[in-house]
Amino acid sequence: MSPTPLTADFLWQDGSWHAGGAGLSVSGARFAPASGLAGGERVGRFVLPGMPNLHSHAFQRAMAGLAERRGPGEDSFWTWRETMYAFAEAIDPDDLKAIATQLYIEMVKAGYTQVCEFHYLHHGPRGVHYAEPAAMSLALIEAAREAGIGLTLLPVLYMTGGFDGRPLNERQQRFRHDVGQYVALLERLAPLQNDMLRLGIALHSLRAVPEDAMRALLASGVCRELPIHIHIAEQLGEVQDCLAVRGARPVEWLLDHAEVNSRWTLIHATHLTPHETDRLARSGAVAGLCPTTEANLGDGLFPLATFIDAGGTLGIGSDSHISVSPVEELRWLEYGQRLITRHRNVAARRPEESVGTALWQRALEGGALAAATDIARLADGARADLLVLDDRSPLLAARDEADVIDSFLFAGNTPLVRDVMVGGQWRVRDFSHAAEQSAAEAYRVVVERLAAA
Template sequence: MRLHAEYAWLPGAAEPSRDVLIEVADGRFGAVTAGVPAPAGARRLPGVTLPGLANAHSHAFHRALRGRTHGGRGDFWSWREQMYAVADRLDPQRYLALARAVYAEMALAGITCVGEFHYLHHDRDGGRYADANAMSEALVAAAAQAGIRITLLDTCYLSAGVDGAPLTGAQRRFGDGDADRWAQRVDAFAPAGGHVRVGAAVHSVRAVPAAQLPVVAAWARERDAPLHLHLSEQPAENEACQAAYGRSPAELLADAGVLGPRTTAVHATHLGDTDVRLLGTSRTGVCFCPTTERDLADGIGPAPQLAAAGSPLSLGSDSHAVIDPFEEARGLELDERLRSRVRGTFTAAELLSAASRAGHEALGWSDAGGIATGQRADLVTVALDRVRTAGVPPTGVLFAAGAADVTDVLVDGRPVVTAGMHTTVDVPAELGAAISAVTR
């Protein structure tokens, strides 16, 4: 396959290059040459072509809450009860249908790889399905059918609070009893296909007691697998951890051997100076989810301080209040402007790196996220002739474009979105049906 991009954003560049010839073979980029006319037979890509974008933090079933939880008063904790009600209605078949449609929506937005932070493991009474990893199988199959890659971050979730209270209600579906049984279940999961990798997750210090943390960290370390965790999303989490352990969540995780370059902390909203230093010096990545953090009134995290300390930054859509990686990327900069009243903390190239290369690396796909020879052939083309992008210079697409402006997406060299349409999934119809099935 030979492609000719009107503009393409190449690795390390401050702005897109013009007239880029891109060769693809066996799902990888071959030669990438800028400044050449379109040769005969090459497929034209008008607009700006970006590397594939990575959604480093997703809870697929939360998509069913969009438009249902935004109008009333409340906070994260009241929203969580509505989320549990949806979780209680899912089974493997329904989850496959919902996740397939959600992942196809991601593909339409330019996302070529998702990190699924997966804790909905068991049946409604907390008992295991005949196949203990049936829900995991559903998510892996959903990604394959939607045409994107997935890192399944199998999440350890053992208690209802820092005090070790037992799981009740819908939470019973999340737990394996202890970290050893969690590890045994995950070890039994061997998904097929080159589109999937399996990593680990600690839900939070609320959900995994301190004594159990080293087991999860060791599982990931022994397999060189990604390890993700929710960190300091709410002040109440910090206060409870301090009361129980005399340390902040970041300090507790550092003492348990959880932090490090394979680890990504999600949200990291309410951090002290010591927490920032611990994350940065250990090269622990941080995934920000700006649209969810503002939707849930979580707050604005210290992104510049974390980046300066040494933490790579990535992006996720988390609860899917919207699925739009352009909005997440510019949200990192625009939310910081609100907090600091200073413009231009992050350049457009830095925002693109967070949305592409850094996200893929956080998910264990270090061979993706850049338009360069040998990398996975993921491409996202954004139109420059839409209402939102007309007259916008190519460098401005991250601040002007939205998911609806994506015209073409390739994943591992395969067309998944063409002319703004998913090649195999009727996304609106499938989303509507799948969400109706779990919200009636």
């Protein structure tokens, strides 16, 4: 296949803008050298790498907005969780595929080109196993294929209902595997991997995976090279329970009992001491931050400035999908810090540094590491993912390369991602995805039935 040269005025490469010229070409699903190639398609003025979404629970998109009515007492993450469990009760593989396809198309249109799916809805109601044990995982794989997004599938090990080892309740039985069943699921899925599909492992949380099970899993051959994700220290109640049962805070305990390194992504990690923050940063693990969901659930605020100053790596995810936009995640990552510190431009740690470029580059690098992909680079050999900003938009009028990303992130809510390429194929052109109408109709049918159940 002959390489196809692409031209742009500016390409985002290695953390800064470079005059584009004929700086890119696409061969199959990957970027190839462009030198010596004549002509080519001018794709736009400003071209960015696609953004990885490092944390997703796809089925929760269908309940966005349905948990905003006050209960009889003080509402919290734990009351929201009961609403979520009730909603998830009736979802089957066909439903999950329809919901995930709609969500993944929304992601691609917003500028996400890879999603880490933290997938724990494995079985049928009350834990009855499907004839195909991987049925729900396969539904997600098919949804990603139809949407044209890269998928890092993270099947979740979920065994107990608390640090004290209590059994899962009836609604949680859909999530349950023992270690042997879980390894068998990974072995079933591993041969399906390709350039658009990566496999990883997810420990739901320390409260859901006993220490002996964690050690057995991490020692198994199928897991030794895979990325590892875990929910941790999201809620103060979780921190208190871990202290009571294990005698240490969750992040402290994990760092003391596992070889935490760049293979690991710690989702939320909201409640950290300064010592934990420093240790987490030095470990090389990715902090997986989901600001819109963390705000929606009342989780708290991550110690961003301290973590960055310690050399920490971070990425962003849309988690429960009350918002599906890297712009909004990054904006609220910064705004939350401004509210708690009462200072501006917190993520920019050096004089004259741009907040937008600092956030975008950090999220690219951390997200790609968490997703086990190379999509954060517009460079030879990387998967050919890119975003073209709408230089016709009034929001980018009179903006040059010095301030275009700041305007992209902080100038309003008008979509500015005009075109999206994933794996060498245009998935979005002029704000439109070829499958969006059919996916929206299938999604609507499913959600209307679930709402009536």
